[in-house]
Amino acid sequence: MEGLGVSSIQSLQALSALLSTQQEDEDDEDCKNVAACAQLGPGQIGPPPKTSKDKEVSTAYMKKNSKDIWSEEEVAEGSQYDDLSDPRPQPEYEIILKQSVGTEDLFLGLSRKDPSSMCCEAMLVKIKLPDTKATDVALDVREKFLDLRTPKYKLGLHLPHSVHSQEGKAQFFSEREELEVTLLMNRPMDSINLQ
Incomplete structure (x- = not known):
């Protein structure tokens, strides 16, 4: 003290x-x-209401047409393929992530690759299609959506990562009755992360 x-x-x-x-x-x-x-009610909760001058300046989202209910960015890709009245079942499928690994990655650790999904370059979708021929398969691949139609099955699959829709490969194995679709993933930082 x-x-x-x-x-x-x-x-x-x-x-x-x-x-x-x-x-x-x-x-x-x-x-x-x-x-x-x-005397307070629900109208007094939150910040005070803005004037019309504030609304013009602070709107981050501007609608192109005043009669539009939503923009194209707000609609999930592939929603046009959803048909709830279609009775065809969904086939069994599995998604496998793939990466190209060489000896320099495995033994020497020269690249920055690791076993995580962030280092994968491709996505393999295996779809089991029993009693189906390769000529019956209609396949449409978008950036984030895969649409498969056959006379017996339909599959509308929202992909976990965006892909290059024009750079994929599909192969049908009749002995296993399985379709394998290999899609190259499109990530914004791939040129930096995968070198």
Whole structure:
């Protein structure tokens, strides 16, 4: 206490007095304004409403046509293929992520590749199609959606990663009755991450 001067002790006492009276005043105000608080409704929740001038400046999303309900970016890709009245079942499928690994990756660790899905370059979709011929398969691949139609099956698959829709490869194995679709993944940072 020797290091504290008289002014610092007086300052602490003044601060203590200020805080204690302020707390008592707040308690009294809460009791007095119960009627005012009871008149609040849902319209008073949140920030105050903006004026028309603020709305013009602060809108991040501008609709192209005032009669549009949503923009094309808001609609999930592949939703035009959803047909709830179609009775065809969905075939069994599995998605496997693939990456090209060489000896320099495996033994020497020269590249920055690891076993995670971020280092995968391709996606393999295996679809089991029993009692189907290769000529019966109609396949359409978009950036984030795969649509497969046969006389017996339909598959509308939202892909976990975006792909290059024009650079894929499909192969039908009649002995296994299985279609394998290999799709190259399209990631914005691939040129940096996979070197």
